[in-house]
Amino acid sequence: MNKKQKKMLIRIAITAVMLIALAFLPLTGIWRLLAYVAAYLVIGYDILRKAGIGIIHGRAFDECFLMAIATLGAFFLAVWTKSGDYVEGISVMLFYQIGELFQSYAVGKSRRNISALMDIRPDYANIEKDGKLEQVDPDEVAVGSIIVVQPGEKVPLDGVVVSGNSTLNTSALTGESLPRDVAEGNEIISGCINMSGVLKIRTTKAFGESTVSKILDLVENASSRKSRSEAFISRFARIYTPAVCIGAVLLGVAVPLLRMAFGADAQWVDWVYRALTFLVVSCPCALVISIPLSFFAGIGGASKEGILIKGSNYLEALAATKVVVFDKTGTLTQGVFEVTAVHHNELDADKVLEYAALAECASSHPISKSLQKAYGKPIDRSRVTNVEEISGHGITATVDGHSVAAGNAKLMKKLGIEYHDCHCVGTIIHMAVDGAYAGHIVISDIVKPHSAEAIARLKKSGVSKTVMLTGDARRVAEQVAGELGVDEVRSELLPGDKVAEVEKLLAEKSPKTNLAFVGDGINDAPVLTRADIGIAMGAMGSDAAIEAADVVLMDDDPLQIAKAIRISRKCIGIVRQNIVFSLIVKFACLALTAAGITNMWAAIFADVGVMILAVLNAIRALRVHNL
Structure with missing residues (x-):
């Protein structure tokens, strides 16, 4: 737990103890009210503050506003009816905060998984001066400088080994634990960990242009590219929240007035209570929290496997892939x-x-x-x-x-x-x-050793067509395609011809499915851009791959393509489960509340319970290792 989460846990514990103590203390009248108000402020002061800030900035219709109105209304009803039952309003806020703490912990767990990738960020670079090593900021190292990387240290910048030999741990970049041997003359990329010998490296890129910098920037900005599901939830929340507020007003005010118009007892307390309960139930927490968390977890889990997905929109597009087109050289060979x-x-x-x-x-x-x-x-x-x-x-x-x-x-x-x-x-x-x-x-x-298996796994994953594009002679291309089990092969193509062939394939496929092009990312940038989704293979150190592709595989194993598709489909499946489950339970509870069948206790358990179940389901998107 972080500091903020520990503070919230302490507030929850204090409020729980206060509620237990107040149940046994013989307080009455104003002193009883003030004691319960104190307990309410301990657990709910931040929600009240956020609701107030939202109203000031014109963003009133959020979950903080709904919770503040509902719980303060419960206090108002207790005062109005002189029942002295203030426990309900505090308990609603208490359970809401427990749910928020759980959600915060779940998001933190997802972020920690991505943090494993962020550990590739180097803290310093060693430059030799007057026979001694001096630690400097990687940003300050000029291109062409000689840096020294000792055993156990991260390689801070891309370069070429000028002396020494060693073994590198590349698992943070590729997701694979197999070490890589390097010696004098070999190119080396930032983000790896030097495991054995001392290396002297001549830098070939500034830190801002290095592999590690580009990867970190890619992952950190992935959340800015929203999927259609997330866009739907945002639009839904903007319409849904004002709608339920209007519904609550109709329940609490319009229905009693209507009853009075027909000569019946208005039953103000009963209908206002229903309206407040309706507001508690209406909080769209499960949707608003679990959907982005599912995508975040999916992207984080993929990152740990060396699959960098630039945004949730690309994760969603990958799940709908039915046609996979390969460049031959450097991809399948x-x-x-x-x-x-x-x-x-x-x-x-x-x-x-x-x-x-x-x-x-x-x-x-x-x-x-x-x-x-x-x-x-x-x-x-x-x-x-x-x-x-x-x-x-x-x-x-x-x-x-x-x-x-x-x-x-x-x-x-x-x-x-x-x-x-x-x-x-x-x-x-x-x-x-x-x-x-x-x-x-x-x-x-x-x-490549795994190319045939990769094609077989793609077909097993539901990909309906695989196509290979190459500039090789027809006989060579057909030989390779037959060996690998590729469905179609188009040979003797010039670089410009590949774009034309992809255009034809895009015209042939179903509008509801996507076409992915897989290339080495260096000379295939136009095709990677034109496809519905571009996947760059073997992109360690390739600027063109990171820039042009939507998905970057940090090693050159074609098996990762099928894994990327399976990860995306698992994530989208979880998103759909959460949307359907949350909406069914939410609307069912709203109907029961409007009918007076449920009370506020049941409402908060339904709201927090659905949110916790949805968050637990979302966390499953992190588990991708065995896919």
């Missing part, structure tokens, strides 16, 4: 090209790979890097001369005095070398040495 096969003639496979790696050593293309990685030995560039890159074809070079050509089928045709087609799926690098065909190397983009 690793986006890292690897040598998967070497087919050779006279030369052995290792020699073919060696010639290819040396010939491509001057290139920074991903294919060149994959060849060098597969070769696995240091590249001696002195062995390579006469390198010539032929655009759209490949490379020719002299390696150890031998003429080497590495490229596609066009290069072989250009050089007049007879080559063999390959039926493997992937990029084919044909090799020729001293004018003779030496074989070919197959390079493929590796499918």
Whole structure:
């Protein structure tokens, strides 16, 4: 409990003790009234103050106003009838405050779950001066500075490791407990915790532009984007509260006057009491509190799993997703090209790979890097001369005095070398040495380990169609789609074509369902923006992802997509349960009160009881780990 909650608990305890004591003290007349007024002020002074401030600022019709009028009216009735029964008004306020304390505790619990994510905020950065470490505010560290991160400390800024190696705990960012190894030359993002060695990092971004800063800003502002359900509750409260106040006036004044007009006993005390009870029952606390709390809890629970949802409107949109469109490279595949096969003639496979790696050593293309990685030995560039890159074809070079050509089928045709087609799926690098065909190397983009399972889980979650968009050749695209179980594949697309394909899919789907596009967030920003909901994969450190997407997954595991949809559907289910349950009970109690069947005790138990049940239900949205 925080300080404010403890103070309220003390007030509740004092009021309860005073009520018990007053039940046994032989007080009468004005002294009895003053004693009960004192007990009432102990528990209700803040409600009276808020009601007064609301009236002054033109916001009279809220729950504080309703509670103040109802409880003060109960005191008035006790004085009017000279019954001396002041317990009812105080008890109504007491139970209301107990409900408010419970609600405050529930919201605090939800906030503490998001606070686990907020723990990634760094307190300081270490800068080395004159052989000593000096702690400075991360905001004061300039781009290009060298900072030192010791074991157990948070990485305060994005950068590149210039010395040292260590293991990082990234669970606050990704929701996964698996550590990540880093060494000299590796990029590193803020928010991770250094677990072992000392690291020296050259910063690449100012603190305001760093990953941790953008994530914190995203989560802190998530509540500003309201869902349709929350907007409905706000509109409902603006109409409902004045309406029930008018209804209470009609019960307490119009009905007795009507009875008098027909010659019957007005029964003012009975009807005014009903009107006051009607006001207590009418408080829309369960709706006003539990609906935003459900969304807050859903967003908080998702954040703990490394799924950042930018607002409750996006959580609601995600729940209605029936079509999921994927970018291929970096989303369903690793986006890292690897040598998967070497087919050779006279030369052995290792020699073919060696010639290819040396010939491509001057290139920074991903294919060149994959060849060098597969070769696995240091590249001696002195062995390579006469390198010539032929655009759209490949490379020719002299390696150890031998003429080497590495490229596609066009290069072989250009050089007049007879080559063999390959039926493997992937990029084919044909090799020729001293004018003779030496074989070919197959390079493929590796499918992520969980991609097939992710597609299966999406279908199990109720997604009716999965589509893959890619710029790859049709044969490669269909091979990957078949392996993963994707329903449709659209290949050989330029970046601009992806937006057009998403437009077509949006036109085909049902108006009541949503289309989600999943991309790497770097070059897919236009498509992420155009879809009903954009989901960025593998967004650790990607500014474009955080800016363009509505949902950001802090690791590159496609299984998180299905989990995000399940979290959203659980949350929306809880919201609907609370709306239906609260409205049914509320209107039933209002009808019973108007008929004179319930008294104020029953009214407050109904009001506080429904609120507590709705809040308990809302808290379930936090439990998302096993979804």
